[in-house]
Amino acid sequence: MPVVRIRRIIDDAGAEAVIAAAEKVANENGYRVVFAVVDPWGEVIQLRRTQNAQIASSRVAVDKARTAAIFVHPSRVMEEQVTNGRLGALALHGVSALTGGIPLVVDGEVIGAIGTSGETPDQDEACSIAGAAAEFSAVEVPAITFEGAKLAADAVAEVSEERGVSPVAAVVDAGGALVYLWRPDGAQVASAEVSVDKARTAAIYRRPSKDFEDQASGGRPSALHLARAVPLQGGMPIIVDGHVIGAIGVSGATSAPEDQELAAIGAAAASVVTVEASR
Known part of the structure; x- marks a missing residue:
């Protein structure tokens, strides 16, 4: 079996394309939000804040994106679990049980995630879904x-x-x-x-x-x-x-x-x- 495999991670240009698609939805609807794109480990690659967005939304957007990346599911899944009574989900390390984080997936592999924060949960998620649906580039890197x-x-x-x-x-x-x-x-x-x-x-x-x-x-x-x-x-x-x-x-x-x-x-x-x- 191989010692190394090749994996993909979203790159700077890809993150820019994802945010641009999400920002288009925000601008069309007058949303004041923050977008964050992270790598598969939840580390920030790019962050953008629209005019007059809440300052606190910067950290929340990152938290949502990180949750989607490391749990490889939309962050809505975590919020729904908590809402439905599974409060133990809040104890999971690195989780933010707030809707608005969407994984970025290529050929079944999560290569990053986008999180949006600042408006209602559905509005935040709509921006992130648009971002994740964009065409974006990624870099191939060796992984153990x-x-x-x-x-x-x-x-x-x-x-x-x-x-x-x-x-x-x-x-x-x-x-x-x-x-x-x-x-x-x-x-x-x-x-x-x-x-x-x-x-x-x-x-x-x-x-x-x-x-x-x-x-x-x-x-x-x-x-x-x-x-x-x-x-x-x-x-x-x-x-x-x-x-x-x-x-x-x-x-x-x-x-x-x-x-x-x-x-x-x-x-x-x-x-x-x-x-x-x-x-």
Whole structure:
């Protein structure tokens, strides 16, 4: 099975086309709204606010778009669940149970989402539906597969067993979402979450998590406040043909340097294939 697959993500030009189509509906009806287009992980690509739109709508539009992207359904689905009495849906991480977010889908794959906020739920959603129906471009990027993630973790497991250590190894995709986790018997309970944190840091910042530990301990304590970063060594990006396709984090070996060493071994194991070989 391939280590890498090719996935699509909406690009800047595509986001512009989506917003333009949504804005056309808003302008025709005199709506004062904000549009947000996000990638498959819910991170903002573009945001546009019409004249006199509510300031608060900027964040709400992003929340709606993120919900549609990461749950791969219109955000209306979440609002309807809550309205119908399933209040537990409000506890879901990253959810905004407000109508107006629509996934952007190409060949069955969610490549982003649009959220609109500022008018009634139906009016917001009408704008987003128009945006999602537009013709838009996307970029093809390599992405780690489950098999690739397991390959990286297995490399860590093999060396760890030879050394008699029991760390946890977590592999995430390029957006920091967990793909695979190896947790042997005897591993520290806390290491499971820490390994994911390290991997996510390496993935979304496209560099070893050690860089931030070095900064924090080397006179730049503000590195401790970087969004979603955990400044602990042990996270390594997985790079194929110059593209960061994911990352691996290791926690719970005999020392922090050994965490880092094992993460490097795992990353190298999953980086031996080329994108073309995986097509």
